[in-house]
Amino acid sequence: GQNIDQPTEMTATEGAIVQINCTYQTSGFNGLFWYQQHAGEAPTFLSYNVLDGLEEKGRFSSFLSRSKGYSYLLLKELQMKDSASYLCAVRDYGGATNKLIFGTGTLLAVQP
Amino acid sequence: SQTIHQWPATLVQPVGSPLSLECTVEGTSNPNLYWYRQAAGRGLQLLFYSVGIGQISSEVPQNLSASRPQDRQFILSSKKLLLSDSGFYLCAWRQAGYEQYFGPGTRLTVT
Numbered sequence: 001g002q003n004i005d006q007p008t009e010m011t012a013t014e015g016a017i018v019q020i021n022c023t024y025q026t027s028g029f030n031g032l033f034w035y036q037q038h039a040g041e042a043p044t045f046l047s048y049n050v051l052d053g054l055e056e057k058g059r060f061s062s063f064l065s066r067s068k069g070y071s072y073l074l075l076k077e078l079q080m081k082d083s084a085s086y087l088c089a090v091r092d093y094g095g096a097t098n099k100l101i102f103g104t105g106t107l108l109a110v111q112p
Numbered sequence: 113s114q115t116i117h118q119w120p121a122t123l124v125q126p127v128g129s130p131l132s133l134e135c136t137v138e139g140t141s142n143p144n145l146y147w148y149r150q151a152a153g154r155g156l157q158l159l160f161y162s163v164g165i166g167q168i169s170s171e172v173p174q175n176l177s178a179s180r181p182q183d184r185q186f187i188l189s190s191k192k193l194l195l196s197d198s199g200f201y202l203c204a205w206r207q208a209g210y211e212q213y214f215g216p217g218t219r220l221t222v223t
Contacts, residue, residue, distance in 0.1 A: 033210075033211060048210055087155070098210060102155040104155040
């Protein structure tokens with residue numbers, strides 16, 4: 001079966017660092033994505049990992065371990081605008097179809 | 113640059129009524145197109161995807177259908193809505209890269 005797990009909610013303080021974990025068990029794996037979704041809005045693409053290791057992009061970094069079925073999104077220097085849901089998604093084997101399987105998302109609240 | 117449009121933005125429909133949601137993409141050709149639904153408190157569920165005109169694949173059995181009459185147009189339809197069809201409907205596109213880009217979404221409430 002297909003299963004992607006993320007914590008439902010997290011709270012962090014402005015200026016701090018927060019790590020959002022994602023574990024997956026899928027029949028196929030061809031990359032992992034992180035999306036940010038503000039309330040009532042569409043998800044926006046943050047990062048893509050297909051090889052093991054850390055990908056850094058400004059204040060956001062994403063890590064992947066394929067052997068452990070594990071990824072995390074690291075947000076540094078938190079800002080109030082980072083309050084949003086963070087969605088983990090796995091790219092299934094599908095060739096041209098590129099199907100994504102999404103977790104239920106982690107709602108992050110950044111407090112002053 | 114590429115843009116994706118969806119309409120309407122919000123919709124309130126009675127049970128048993130028909131549905132038509134439209135998605136169009138600009139600035140690209142022959143994209144992969146996707147319809148997702150996001151129910152309250154749940155993740156994005158892939159409903160349909162299309163790799164070309166007239167080519168539709170369904171992911172889950174339901175009373176919804178999709179069509180792709182033109183290269184950059186994707187339509188989601190239903191003949192009779194159910195209460196359980198309420199949700200946030202998102203269209204997405206992909207071309208050269210692996211990431212998918214989402215439209216602004218349609219919030220559907222079935223009453």
